[in-house]
Amino acid sequence: MTAAVLQTDGLVVGYGGRPVLDGFDFALRPGEVLCLIGHNGAGKSTLLKTLFGLVPRQAGRILLDGRDLAVVQPRALTAAGVSLVPEGRGVFPGLTVAETMSMGMWAAGIPKEQRPQRLEWVMSVLPALKTFYQQRAGTLSGGQQQIVSIGRALLSQPRCLLMDEPSIGLAPKLFQDLLQPIRTLQQRTGMSILLVEQNVKEALKISDRVIVMKSGAIIREALPQDLADNAKLMELY
Incomplete structure (x- = not known):
């Protein structure tokens, strides 16, 4: 078993x-x-x-x-393939999405040469990230902040x-729009x-x-x- x-x-x-x-x-x-x-x-x-x-x-x-x-x-759990999307999103309002993702890749220990491809992969799962990538997290809607939080958690390509x-804080329709790409990814990767x-x-x-x-x-x-x-x-x- x-x-x-x-x-x-x-x-x-x-x-x-x-x-x-x-x-x-x-x-x-x-x-x-x-x-x-x-x-x-x-x-x-x-x-x-x-x-x-x-x-x-x-x-x-x-x-x-x-x-x-x-x-x-x-840190050890992240290295072992476990990632967390925390309650309340946990984004820093003064940082741009780009800075948040950069910090996330550093925290996850992703080698520098792999970071561009990793970011591209996350954006392929959550393409909406591209539309507000240079904005400060504090200026984003609740749904956009949740996309950032999920994107950051996916940077380590967790299993x-x-x-x-x-x-x-999200309307049901927006919640489904967030979850469906994650469900699709989950079914594709196991x-x-x-x-x-x-x-x-x-x-x-x-x-x-x-x-x-x-x-x-x-x-x-x-x-x-x-x-x-x-x-x-x-x-x-």
Whole structure:
């Protein structure tokens, strides 16, 4: 059996001595889009941040390709093919998109001679980047800023993409316009995506599997079509 790309075993994470995730087990399979849904405070974003090394764990294991990660650090995970699109986009308003992407390539450790081709590849996935490439991020719309955030995450050509609430502040149509190129890329390359999302209806359209969380625990695992009925979804919240 193929090892999960990312997996947790008995994961314990908390703030101020209070656990948010307590003995949490989950697995992201190769080549799937796994959507993580649940009410605010369920622990979804905490899980993503912990998987990427932004929040320390108190106990349990995080495994990458079946290997136990003794230390979880963003730089090492990026080098191993894992990338994060953070909640709130995380763009610097005073930097131009060009400067943001340049900094992203430096942070990802992409060799200088490979950077022009890498940038061209990202723009082939997200062609809208070209239209505001010289603008400062602070002058862009929410949707444009999200394109920048996703583009920056794709610079390392990840095989595993973590996306934390990418729809915040976006109209459903704009959200779909953002996600469809990512879904197309995922299907073409076999990339795995862990998507944390409140806009459940739109997220289900591009997902292969769904995990529902409540109070730091998984209460249901389902296929998107199983949750297409709004009444079924409301029962889970």
